[in-house]
Amino acid sequence: MDNNISNLDRAEILTQALPYIKKYTNKIIVVKYGGNAMINEQLKTQVMEDITLLSLIGIKIVLVHGGGPEISDMMNRVGKKAEFVNGLRVTDKETMEIAQMVLAGKVNKNLVNLICTKGAKAVGISGMDSRLIEAKTKNEALGYVGEITNINIGLINDLLEKGYIPVVSTIGCDSEGNSYNINGDTAAAYIAGALQAERLIMMTDIAGIMRDVNDPSSLISEITVNDAKKLYEEGVISGGMIPKVDCCIEAIFEGVKKVIIMDGRVPHSILVEILTDEGAGTMVVGDKND
Numbered sequence: 001m002d003n004n005i006s007n008l009d010r011a012e013i014l015t016q017a018l019p020y021i022k023k024y025t026n027k028i029i030v031v032k033y034g035g036n037a038m039i040n041e042q043l044k045t046q047v048m049e050d051i052t053l054l055s056l057i058g059i060k061i062v063l064v065h066g067g068g069p070e071i072s073d074m075m076n077r078v079g080k081k082a083e084f085v086n087g088l089r090v091t092d093k094e095t096m097e098i099a100q101m102v103l104a105g106k107v108n109k110n111l112v113n114l115i116c117t118k119g120a121k122a123v124g125i126s127g128m129d130s131r132l133i134e135a136k137t138k139n140e141a142l143g144y145v146g147e148i149t150n151i152n153i154g155l156i157n158d159l160l161e162k163g164y165i166p167v168v169s170t171i172g173c174d175s176e177g178n179s180y181n182i183n184g185d186t187a188a189a190y191i192a193g194a195l196q197a198e199r200l201i202m203m204t205d206i207a208g209i210m211r212d213v214n215d216p217s218s219l220i221s222e223i224t225v226n227d228a229k230k231l232y233e234e235g236v237i238s239g240g241m242i243p244k245v246d247c248c249i250e251a252i253f254e255g256v257k258k259v260i261i262m263d264g265r266v267p268h269s270i271l272v273e274i275l276t277d278e279g280a281g282t283m284v285v286g287d288k289n290d
Contacts (some may be wrong), residue, residue, distance in 0.1 A: 024057040024274060027198040028160065030256075033111075034066030034189035035205040037264030045114065047203070050270040052118040053166065056240040059274070060160045062167045063115075063122075064168045064191060066184035067107040071099050073101040088138075088145055089244065096144040099181045103169040104128075112167050123163040129174040130155040133187060135172030135180040146172040146180025147188065151194040193254020200256045201273065202244060203264030208282030209245070211236055222283045225249050248284040259284040 005013075031051065055061050068089070070083045083090040091099065092262055104126040106259065115122035116261035117143050120228045127133025132155055134147030161168045172180040185202060192200040209231065211218040228245055231237045248259040262269050262281030273280040 002275055020275045021057050024054075024147075024198065026060065027230075028060045028192075028195050029054070029199045029201065029274070030062045030063065030064060030188055030192035030195065031201045031203065032064050032066075032185055033203050034068070035203065035264055037119075037203050038065065038067070038107075039069060040265070043265060043267070044111075046267050047264065047270065048111070048114045049118050052055060052115055052120040053118060053196070053271065055120045058154055062110065062156060062160070062164050062168065062191065062195065062197075064170065064184060064188040065103075065107060065111060065167060066170070068105045070107055071102050073097075074098050074102050076172045084242070085142060087240065088142055088183070089152070089181060090142055091144040092284065096179060096181060098180055100126075100171050100213070104171050104185045108169040109165055110138060115167070120165055121157055121163055124167045124169070125155065125159075126169045127182060127187065128171055128172045131173060132156070132170040133170065133182055133190075134174065135182060136174060139182075142176065144180050145180045146185060148172065148182065148190050151190050153194045155237045156191070156195065183243075183247075185244055189247040189251035189256075190254065192251050192256045196255045198257050199239050199274075200248070200251050201270060202248065202259065202261045203269075204244065204261055205246050205263070205265060206241075207263045207266075208280075209237060209241065220282050221279070222281075222285065222287055224287045226287050228284065245284070252284060252286050256273065 037047055050059050051063060071137040075082050090182060108124040112122045112124040131152050133148060136149050138145045140148040158168045169181040170184045172182045207216055207219050209220045251259050260273055260281050261282050262273060269280045272278060
């Protein structure tokens with residue numbers, strides 16, 4: 001804590017957050033968490049503190065997490081080489097077992113434990129629990145990489161109603177008992193849509209959508225779905241940002257009110273986004289005339 005801030009200043013800061021607290025109390029915010037913010041232990045602790053704070057002031061938080069680097073690390077440990085096609089992990093039966101073990105086990109439970117140590121109530125679930133994420137094979141060449149066919153949000157709603165933070169690992173399932181590796185951004189978009197969430201926050205490793213990727217001052221603070229289409233054509237949205245923005249647009253079409261792409265490496269970026277005028281990252285919204 002900054003000891004240069006007086007108690008009066010602290011009180012003033014808290015009162016300035018009051019309108020935002022009132023605005024989001026009992027509203028659902030889905031946070032997609034991954035990337036460097038998950039690997040760096042100090043950042044991870046800060047993100048969990050932010051999520052705990054938002055939960056304790058009455059906001060219903062759903063945390064959807066990835067864990068690609070951890071899966072690759074475990075594969076290396078067992079002597080298995082990771083393969084990717086267009087950014088998607090080729091997932092044979094053994095890789096799927098590793099992904100399930102790492103995501104639904106190690107990563108998920110570590111996050112749950114960390115949230116609980118900060119004072120909130122969290123429960124770790126996977127997309128297989130209560131058939132939360134139903135899926136089918138996306139592409140035979142990719143193996144057990146899943147395409148979402150249905151979201152069953154009953155379990156998440158039950159947990160939110162009881163005051164828990166659901167922490168979701170993105171492992172899908174089908175009626176034949178197969179499990180699938182699901183892209184975390186896609187899963188977060190569909191879950192947020194099914195919940196009709198107030199906001200979906202996508203924590204990434206960049207500040208947001210920038211007109212010039214080498215110039216942080218070129219950050220675009222807000223775009224509509226139609227703006228996004230133009231930015232695709234202009235090449236502003238390119239590379240790895242394309243599937244991320246696609247997920248943002250999908251979430252808007254599914255019923256999420258606003259989606260934010262933000263830099264998860266910036267300390268307390270979630271609080272800046274939710275509890276201040278300034279906000280963080282790029283906000284994606286529906287077209288004004290919709």
